[in-house]
Amino acid sequence: MTILRMRGITKTFPGVKALQDVNLTVRRGEIHAICGENGAGKSTLMKVLSGVYPHGSYEGEIEFEDEACRFLSVRDSERRGIVIIHQELALCGQLSIAENIFLGNEMATGGLVDWNRTNHAAGELLRRVGLAENPVTPVSELGVGKQQLVEIAKALSKEVRLLILDEPTAALNDSDSEHLLGLLRELREQGVTSVIISHKLNEVMAIADSITILRDGRTIETLQAAEVTEDRIISGMVGRDLEHRFPPHTPHIGDEVLRIEAWTVHSPVQAGRVIVDDAGLSLRRGEIVGLAGLMGAGRTELAMSVFGRSYGKDITGRIIKDGRQIHLRSVREAISHGIAYVTEDRxxxxxxxxxxxxxxxxxxxxxxxxxxxxxxxxxxxxxxxxxxxxxxxxxxxxxxxxxxxxxxxxxxxxxxxxxxxxPDVLILDEPTRGIDVGAKYEIYTIINQIADEGKAVLVISSELPELLGLCDRIYALSRGRITGELDRAEATQERLMQLMTKEST
Known part of the structure; x- marks a missing residue:
């Protein structure tokens, strides 16, 4: 049975037609994924559905539970049980979990908030989403994964019937992502319909009952789970087959340009805690070098501390560039010495x-x-x-x-x-995070071009296939220590994982 139909949706911004005659049909009680490259119109379509873009600002029809809908605001769509959770979470960090859940929907008696009732109801919702936190805990004390669950609890408080999640796992680690996907499966069993936008195709294939593919603001096709393959999704998203995920590249590696020796960095907030421990690595001109490590291994901290000491305290060690030791005490000095750093949080x-x-x-x-x-x-x-x-x-x-x-x-x-x-040295921290497969290919091409100009590139990535497909050499980091170095020919996911989980000696 169909719960949602969107027909002929067209949305135009100045100079850009974001959506053109898009159609979407979602069945009751299913998890429906929407896939497409960045700029394909996925988020715009969901903003039309949820009233962020009100009726009259777009062309087309929306039918929810067999009734025509003309939402003029988000509040209008929420009254019908349609709730959207944006990629950028809309929580107030200084308010408690309970206050966030019922913000704008307060449990009041005689004009005064009933806090006992509010906190009790919030506790019930937290148990429902599997979050063992006190409802009076400030949201700012929670990690991103737990904040995502608070958003879902907030949606459940509004008696959600259609839950829209825009890139819900983009900023989550593997365990938090798995917990969130498990929760969506539980909500499906309870009759809640979900629409999920995600670039992570492995997650989409694992959880979705149906998948609609958008490209350049148009509907390409809707697939059922039984007929889905990763290659078919990618082909629909980018309009071409991607037999090779990485552009062909022949490296032209020159002399060493940068060497880091005995590099040790202490935490700026926890006295005595070592974040990077006696690390050493080298980069050569024209070379793409990877840095692999699990979350918390110290990859970003290493990069930022080298880039003008923009992280850490009590930093010791040596940086040698073009055979001469240099001292980088600020970001300005790092730039002047030909070092650039592209942050993971753009x-x-x-x-x-x-x-x-x-x-x-x-x-x-x-x-x-x-x-x-x-x-x-x-x-x-x-x-x-x-x-x-x-x-x-x-x-x-x-x-x-x-x-x-x-x-x-x-x-x-x-x-x-x-x-x-x-720069002579370009450090790229998670350069393709939150980017679709088509845009990734373009970024990889740019990285290859940078290396071909004789620059050294250090790539930090949580995606091992990305490092294996892109890099000439890969260092592994575990608990702040470099545990090994592998050339392209000998590197595998298994060998990297062994090094990434190796205990310090």
Missing amino acids: KKFGLNLIEDIKRNISAAALGKLSQRGWVDEHEEHRVAEDFRARMNIKAPGVRSITGKLSGGNQQKVVLSKWILTD
Whole structure:
């Protein structure tokens, strides 16, 4: 039995047709996945459904539980039992779990909140989602995985019948992701219908009953679980077969450009705790080197501490560049010595989301674009346009606001910013996190091009297949220590996992 029909949905923004005649049918009690490249229109379609984009701002029809719907706000859709959980969680960190769950839907008597009733009801909802936390705990004290469960508990408090989750596992580790997917299966048994947007195709195939594929704002096809293969999903998403996930590349490796020796970093908040312990690695020109490790191994901390001591305290060790020891006491000094770092959290640390593409690209290299202390705006614009074309950034122009771009295009802006500094060493921390398979291929191509220009690239990634397919050499990190180094020819997932879980000696 069908619970939702969306017919002929067309949504236009200035200069961009985000959705064009999209159709979606969801059956009652199923988990329905929506797949597509960044910018395919997945989130836009769900915002139309949930009233974020109100009726009248789009063309087409929405029918929910056999009734035509014209939602003018999110509150309208929630009254019908449609609840959306966005990728960026909408929780107030300083409020308690219970306060967040019932925010805007308070349990009040005579105008006063009944806290006993509120906390008791919140406790029941937390048990339902498998979260063993006190309802009065501030949300800021919870990890991202637990905050995601609070969002679902909040949805359940609104008697949800259709739950929409936009990239729910993008920021979660494997155990939190598995718990969340298990919860969705339990909710399915309880009659809750879910629509999930995800780039993680292995998760989609494991949990979805049906999959709808969007490409360039259009519906490509809807598949049932029995006929789904990963290759078919990818082919539908990108419009071509991807026999090879990684572009062909012949490395041209030169002399050593950077060496890190006996590098030790202590926690800035826990006295005496060693985060990186006597680590050493080297990078050569034209080489792509991987850094593998489990969550908490110290990969990001190592990279940030090298990049101008932007993490850690009581740092000891040596950095040798082009055969000479250098001292990097600030990010400015790291940049001046030809080292660049692309952060894993592009939205928080890598970009100014309310600024345009042009300002973001020029941000780290204003000195190159200035004359007598003034930025040459014509040169800034020219350089930004050059990168927009070179990196295939999909936007009407360089004055487009960066926060409105898809994840893949935002990542290209971050890469452009650091490539403009003309670094000798480029550190990429999770360069394809939250990016679809088509955009990943483009990023891999860019990384290869950077290496072919004679630069050294260090890639940190949680995806072992990515490291194996991209890198010439891979270091493994476990509990802050380098536990091994493998050449491309000898590296396998099994050997890397052995090194990543190796106990320190």
